[in-house]
Amino acid sequence: MNPPPNPQTHPIRILLVEDNPGDVRLTLEAFKDGKMDNPMDVVRDGVEALAYLRREGAYRDKPLPDLILLDLNLPRMDGREVLAAIKADPRLKFIPVVVLTTSKAEQDVVKSYVLQASCFITKPVDFNKFTDVVKGIDSFWLSIVTLPPGAHA
Amino acid sequence: MASEKETETPPSGHGERIAAAADAVGTxxxxxxxxxxxxxxxxxxxxxxxxxxxxxxxxxxxxxxxxxxxxxxxxxxxxxxxxxxxxxxxxxxxxxxxxxxxxxxxxxxxxxxxxxxxxxxxxxxxxxxxxxxxxxxxxxxxxISDRKAAEQALQKAHDELEIRVAERTAELTEKNRLLAHQARELARSNADLEQFASVASHDLQEPLRMIASYTQLLVKRYGGRLDADADEFMQYAVDGAMRMQRLINDLLAFSRVGTRGKEFAPTPLAAVVERLRVSLRAAIEESGAQIRVGELPTVWADEMQMELLLQNLVSNAIKFRGDEPPQIDIAATHQDAAWQIDVSDRGIGIDPQYAERIFVIFQRLHTTADYPGTGIGLAICKKIVERHGGRIWVTPAPGRGTRFSFTLPDKEEARHESTAQSPDAPD
Structure with a gap:
């Protein structure tokens, strides 16, 4: 039997689904600023996100992420559809999905939870607060939550 | 009777009877x-x-x-x-x-x-x-000329009346059509506004966040490594972006008063005030505010909006307090089928010439340096009160300070349902 993943030696692997390069960089910078060096892959739309998670094409050798950071407004297939597809897929549905968006609209929040998002976070305008949020995500999923085994398969 | 009289008449001669008959015929x-x-x-x-x-x-x-x-x-x-x-x-x-x-x-x-x-x-x-x-x-x-003429005159009057009725009906129909058209236009323009608010809140925030975040990142990484001017400029850029974000959020809150309001229900204002004591606890404790609450009615209202309304008024009273700890009185009086709620303070007061202006969105009487804020609070109050069919105004409080007053129609439903909703009343 595999021992439970040790957070010290196995930082959680993150998939960021985000189309805006400014946001991608900002998220990376926030991780850097928070002294977090989680391995992170970035895909730019919903179709690519599902291809990544289903290990199709160029993503054949990619391990499954421990955590998905998902933007809601994406080209081709938006975040709500991606979320629904993840939760409908038995191999993917245990991966926690953090919906990270600018939207504070009630219906987005409700819809996301209906679709079983693990949590819904509005990206703060203030960069320092954003860094705090990213740190919070990391420490919560890193040290508090026990992730399902097999996530590193 | 006549025959009786005849029998009483004494019989007369034949010739006399003929003469009488002839006479009768002549007559x-x-x-x-x-x-x-x-x-x-x-x-x-x-x-x-x-x-x-x-x-x-x-x-x-x-x-x-x-x-x-x-x-x-x-x-x-x-x-x-x-x-x-x-x-x-x-x-x-x-x-x-x-x-x-x-x-x-x-x-x-x-x-x-x-x-x-x-x-x-x-x-x-x-x-x-x-x-x-x-x-x-x-x-x-x-x-029957006269009668005919009268009939014709009547008919003519009737016809004219019918023509006038028809004309008036046509006018009214046209006005109704216009009204219906205007109602549709209004609904459309409300929908446009809602759409605008949504665009403003989401799509405008995205680029704004880029500006603010990257400027902050500049400050963080390069602050003190350029010169003093650069630091100052970056700080202004960050402040501007932050302020714009607050304005957008406030504008959104303002637009939602009309579009996201809940249905009215019996709302005990005393409970609303107790809740806002909790939500404003930090400001109340920090300022040492005393809030005295008179007997408050149950009104027919959107409870969330009542809380927002009173919270705005009370936090205004705390904010514009002057040198001493704020003393705030909340009282209700009943007049002409309406409740009037007064929120009075002993703060810095409002120059009467600005009594109207303060309810206009984004109108402020003080610099943000003296009193931070976007100037949305009272505009939201006004919109809430008007949505409830009341009005809001400001007068100088007796002695010193400011008194905000608003009215709410006293609906029978509020009282009935509030008594019906008290099952724990002792029998």
Whole structure:
């Protein structure tokens, strides 16, 4: 039997689904600023996100992420559809999905939870607060939550 | 009675009785002639060949012929040329009929012709009497010109009225159409506004966040590594972006008062005030505010919005407090089917010349440095109160400070349902 993943030696692997390069960089910078060096892959739309998670094409050798950071407004297939597809897929549905968006609209929040998002976070305008949020995500999923085994398969 | 009298009369001679009878006949004839002449209707008799035998005073007056001009003439003299043929047929038909009297024609279908050639509408009936000399026809006729004229005037007035009603109806229909059109326009423009608010809140925030975050990142990574000017410029850029974000959020909150309001329900204001004591705890404790609450009613309202309204007013009172700890009074009075709620403070007060302006969105009386804020709070208050059918205004509080007052209609539902909702009342 595999021992439970040790957070010290196995930082959680993150998939960021985000189309805006400014946001991608900002998220990376926030991780850097928070002294977090989680391995992170970035895909730019919903179709690519599902291809990544289903290990199709160029993503054949990619391990499954421990955590998905998902933007809601994406080209081709938006975040709500991606979320629904993840939760409908038995191999993917245990991966926690953090919906990270600018939207504070009630219906987005409700819809996301209906679709079983693990949590819904509005990206703060203030960069320092954003860094705090990213740190919070990391420490919560890193040290508090026990992730399902097999996530590193 | 009459027969009794007759029997009482002593018997008289035969000759006397004949004389009396002849006398009676003469009297009857005279009476009959008088009746003929004072009758208001024209009475005209003809023989079977329709020669006029009798032509009374009213006939003279109505037709303009003297009796001696009419007597012996054919009855057709009194009819317009175009109708004579039809009339002859009628009279012949009547002569042969079993009945002894008939109305000559339905009202208005008889037309008489005067001596001067003018025509007039008439009503007439005809009767026949068999005599030793053959059939005698008697026509009784009435000039109904006046009645016709009155009827026509009435009809005309009626027609005109109908035209006016039709015109007014058309006007109203047009106005209704316009109103319906305006209502649709308004609904559309509200939808546009809602759409705008949504765009403002989401799509505008995205680039704004880029500006703010990257400027902050610049400050973080390069602050102090450039010169003092660069640091100052970056700080202004960050402040501007932050402020714009607050404005966008406030604008969104403002637009949601109308579009995201909840249905009204009985709302006990006392409970609302207790909740806002909790939500404003930090500000209350920090300022040492004293909030005194009088007896407050249950009103028919959107509870969340009541809380937002009172919270805005109370936090305003705390914010604009002056040097001493704020003293805030919340009281209700009932007047003219409405509740008036007053929130008074002893703060810095408001110059009466700005009493209207403070309720306009983004209007501020102080610099952000002195009193931070976007100037949305009172605009939201006004919108909430107006959505509830009340009004809001500000007056100087007695002594010192400011008193905000707003009204809410006192709806029966609020009181009824509030008592119905108290199942724990002791029996």
């Amino acid at each position: 009857a004839d005279r009476h009959f002639a008088e009746i003929l002449n004072i009758a208001d209707d024209a009475i005209i008799s003809t023989d079977a060949a329709r020669k006029i035998l009798l032509f009374n005073h009213s006939a003279e007056r109505i037709f303009g012929y003297r009796a001696d001009e009419a007597l012996g003439q054919p009855l057709e003299l009194l009819l317009p040329e175009r109708l004579r043929h039809r009339h002859e047929a009628h009279v012949r038909d009547f002569g042969a009929a079993a009945e002894t009297a008939r109305v000559m024609a339905k009202r208005g279908e008889i037309v008489g012709c005067r001596k001067d050639g003018t025509e007039f509408p008439a009503e007439a009936s005809i009767s026949k009497l068999a005599t030793a000399d053959g059939l005698v026809f008697t026509v009784i006729l009435r000039d």
